[in-house]
Amino acid sequence: MSDDRRVVGTARSAVFSTYDRLFVGRGRLQQAVIGIVLLAAVGLVAAGLLAPQSDAGRLFAVLTADSTLAATLRLSVPIAFAALGGIFAEKSGVINIGLEGLLIISAFVGIWATDVTGSVWYGLIGGVLASTLLAGLFAIVCIEFRADQIIAGLAVWLIALGLAPFLSSVIYGSKNSTSVDTFPTLPDMGIPVLSDAVTAPMPVVGVAPVDIPFFGALFDASPPVYLMLLAVALSWYTLHRTAFGRWVEASGENPKALDTAGVNVHRVRYAAVLLSGVLAGVGGAALALGVGQFTGNGPTMVNGKGFIAIVAYLFGNYNPVGALASTMLFAGLDATQLTLQARDVFQVPTELVRTIPYVTVIVVLALFGRTRIPSAGGEHYESGEDE
Amino acid sequence: MTQTDTAVRLEDITKRFPGVVANDNVDLPVERGSVHALLGENGAGKTTLMNVLYGLYQPDSGRIVVDGEERDFASPRDAIDAGIGMIHQHFMLVDTMTVAENIALGNEPRKWGGLAVDREAARRDVVELSERYGFDVDPDKTIADVSVGVQQRVEILKALYRGADVLILDEPTAVLTPQEVEDLFDVLDELTDQGKTVIFITHKLGEAMHAADDVTVLRDGKNVGTVDADETTREELAELMVGREVVLDVESTPPDVGDTVLDVDALSVLDDREVPAVTDVSFVVREGEVFGVAGVDGNGQAELVEAVTGLRDPEAGSVEFDGRDVTDAPRRDRIDSGMAYIPEDRQERGLVMDFDLVENGILGSQHGAPFASGGTIDWDASRTHAEDIVEEYDVRPPDADTEAVALSGGNQQKFIVGREFERDPRLVVATHPTRGVDIGSQEFIHDRLLELRDEGRGVLLVSSKLDEVQGLSDRLAVMHDGDVMAVVDPDEIDEEELGLLMAGEYPEGYEPRSERDAEGVAQ
Numbered sequence: 001m002s003d004d005r006r007v008v009g010t011a012r013s014a015v016f017s018t019y020d021r022l023f024v025g026r027g028r029l030q031q032a033v034i035g036i037v038l039l040a041a042v043g044l045v046a047a048g049l050l051a052p053q054s055d056a057g058r059l060f061a062v063l064t065a066d067s068t069l070a071a072t073l074r075l076s077v078p079i080a081f082a083a084l085g086g087i088f089a090e091k092s093g094v095i096n097i098g099l100e101g102l103l104i105i106s107a108f109v110g111i112w113a114t115d116v117t118g119s120v121w122y123g124l125i126g127g128v129l130a131s132t133l134l135a136g137l138f139a140i141v142c143i144e145f146r147a148d149q150i151i152a153g154l155a156v157w158l159i160a161l162g163l164a165p166f167l168s169s170v171i172y173g174s175k176n177s178t179s180v181d182t183f184p185t186l187p188d189m190g191i192p193v194l195s196d197a198v199t200a201p202m203p204v205v206g207v208a209p210v211d212i213p214f215f216g217a218l219f220d221a222s223p224p225v226y227l228m229l230l231a232v233a234l235s236w237y238t239l240h241r242t243a244f245g246r247w248v249e250a251s252g253e254n255p256k257a258l259d260t261a262g263v264n265v266h267r268v269r270y271a272a273v274l275l276s277g278v279l280a281g282v283g284g285a286a287l288a289l290g291v292g293q294f295t296g297n298g299p300t301m302v303n304g305k306g307f308i309a310i311v312a313y314l315f316g317n318y319n320p321v322g323a324l325a326s327t328m329l330f331a332g333l334d335a336t337q338l339t340l341q342a343r344d345v346f347q348v349p350t351e352l353v354r355t356i357p358y359v360t361v362i363v364v365l366a367l368f369g370r371t372r373i374p375s376a377g378g379e380h381y382e383s384g385e386d387e
Numbered sequence: 388m389t390q391t392d393t394a395v396r397l398e399d400i401t402k403r404f405p406g407v408v409a410n411d412n413v414d415l416p417v418e419r420g421s422v423h424a425l426l427g428e429n430g431a432g433k434t435t436l437m438n439v440l441y442g443l444y445q446p447d448s449g450r451i452v453v454d455g456e457e458r459d460f461a462s463p464r465d466a467i468d469a470g471i472g473m474i475h476q477h478f479m480l481v482d483t484m485t486v487a488e489n490i491a492l493g494n495e496p497r498k499w500g501g502l503a504v505d506r507e508a509a510r511r512d513v514v515e516l517s518e519r520y521g522f523d524v525d526p527d528k529t530i531a532d533v534s535v536g537v538q539q540r541v542e543i544l545k546a547l548y549r550g551a552d553v554l555i556l557d558e559p560t561a562v563l564t565p566q567e568v569e570d571l572f573d574v575l576d577e578l579t580d581q582g583k584t585v586i587f588i589t590h591k592l593g594e595a596m597h598a599a600d601d602v603t604v605l606r607d608g609k610n611v612g613t614v615d616a617d618e619t620t621r622e623e624l625a626e627l628m629v630g631r632e633v634v635l636d637v638e639s640t641p642p643d644v645g646d647t648v649l650d651v652d653a654l655s656v657l658d659d660r661e662v663p664a665v666t667d668v669s670f671v672v673r674e675g676e677v678f679g680v681a682g683v684d685g686n687g688q689a690e691l692v693e694a695v696t697g698l699r700d701p702e703a704g705s706v707e708f709d710g711r712d713v714t715d716a717p718r719r720d721r722i723d724s725g726m727a728y729i730p731e732d733r734q735e736r737g738l739v740m741d742f743d744l745v746e747n748g749i750l751g752s753q754h755g756a757p758f759a760s761g762g763t764i765d766w767d768a769s770r771t772h773a774e775d776i777v778e779e780y781d782v783r784p785p786d787a788d789t790e791a792v793a794l795s796g797g798n799q800q801k802f803i804v805g806r807e808f809e810r811d812p813r814l815v816v817a818t819h820p821t822r823g824v825d826i827g828s829q830e831f832i833h834d835r836l837l838e839l840r841d842e843g844r845g846v847l848l849v850s851s852k853l854d855e856v857q858g859l860s861d862r863l864a865v866m867h868d869g870d871v872m873a874v875v876d877p878d879e880i881d882e883e884e885l886g887l888l889m890a891g892e893y894p895e896g897y898e899p900r901s902e903r904d905a906e907g908v909a910q
Binding site for chain 2: 247260383
């Protein structure tokens, strides 16, 4: 009896502490928004369980479908890599809004190098090299020649936006490249996976058939997805636990402090920006090699992912884990939208769904405003010059 | 002894910047285990000289000798390696990082073959170091959360952590409270007791004499003398600093007062936290007099001035300027009708730091004659105006195209004073007009204020320097806790009585302010 009571008591206190964390000490508007989001979530789950045939129920089914997580992870790869790159650059004080351009150039070169060498992995390396080269150019212009970072970043985007389709036209006779191999799956590479065991449907007692949501896809993804998860962990570690990470933070917060501590600020910033080129390069090449083709019409196949990446890392407050979480939120919305259209549940225009990341970030920043931009972000630093 | 007695010797250091010779053949010998003060006016080249020693600047000529060995510092890293540490006036700390992280920055102990910072070791070293020198510092606090005094200790620890034997402190007392200043001097004693050498930069005579063993005075980039602190006098040091006898007291003639210029009636003002900062204050300022407001900083003076100048809306009461009620009038109205304002924070409110002096010179008058007409600015007239200010107020470097940010604090202040005085004002509201300004400029600003008074203009002077406010004022209001305790005759009250009033107590013979005090001169 008393055990039961204790369980109930623990549950109660858990509920209350969650309630406290969510609502106490917040303004009325914040409480209202949190309340609406919670209600909507509860409503969705209820509908999914009780009325699977309603619109809301079908939406729940889509959200929890195995393929949704698979698509989310796949769509996250370029955004997350670009976001990680953006974090390093901006934390060091160089705002790199050219991430979009880095994704585009590495997407194209990734395909071309694969085409030439016949290996997806050489293709990946080629993409990374191209992106790093372009990032290096950006770094020189910003750090050595004191160009405005925003303008230089826009130039990086525009250069890549013009150059990649142009090169494709020259080499392949069309803005779209020929098709090449895509990444092999893990079993193809001889690595055993758990996915078969996990994705097998399990009976859930007393409830209508619901697949084990989500997690199957984690064990059945393509190599770039694992690279992404690894990169997030490594980035977090590098930023928070290594001396280089501390220098990056100091370089963006108070470069003079770093300089007077005897560390060369320019070198730290070069390293951070080049690193952003490497990371974005993996993202761009992975994007193109996932499809097996570079498509260069209009905004190219990258189509704004570099800009969403900026939003993602701001939203994640420069924390790699936070950036991954917000990337997956945005990519998840996109994946849901794709599935919804495929299954003909709601007809939500793609364009409208694409605005969701930006709208979300404005709402969240306005209401919760926790993103702290590095104090010296965007400012040039020169040793020996007074502030 | 195996080591020389001289810890650091600078020989014939010359450092030029475009248009200025910041250091001109400076020699500086610093004895081991001593506190050496580098004294001089703003812009005398003290900080430049120390930046040379710290490797931030490379000298155009001259030698740096540390421990008897000639050195060439290409960067601070070289200076650090030679055992030199510098604590800058603006702290070089990263707000978002902890005390321990800041101290170890650039010198992090590593583990796992360099792949990780050994945070435990860093923390342990910091604790050990701060205990050895008797510092009270929590290594895990974030810099943003600790007081300025603690931040300064973190800076000192940072230098010691890097093995500094010679510590350079740039204007270390500028940001400290009087109590913290005493604590700092104790820290300096502790450091020299343990064999460290300290060089500190200051423009305050008293501090140099009080805390230092030797004092070197710089003027216009030259070493004009190194003296023993125990054997010198204030007058000697002051003379070395400015190059002539300074009259430390201000001479003033009796006022010749005219009509009322400013009439403040029952004014109440809230501060940023919506707490009453000024309660029911009334006074008048008349033509041809200096009305002083004395008090410890933070007793409502700032809010009072903001309400008078139109920067803050009062909660109650009225401000009448030149016979007109301007309580709700916008700031521009007051500027246009002749209210000049020397703000407390020159970088925040007095200047646009990225603008050059031509642009800064017309701030506040940019919308009308003689500098603008029909929406366009007459840059020729503006330039002439700025050049006139620069010349008349001795702003250095004498170049109207200099950006405000490139001037030293004292020169920024002189430029603001010049701009405001040249408005041909009916009333000058001056808050701490000589804060952070060298003695020569102080004297100059005081003289100009009195000249304006003698020309029949009104002056409202707020200052926390007692000698200044007492010496210049014709009538003196003492503020405490948002209230005017009394309006007194500054020539008759002594410092002790003033001190009591500022502390909120009435000395014998004084009574709570009456209507009569507010309306006229205390008879």
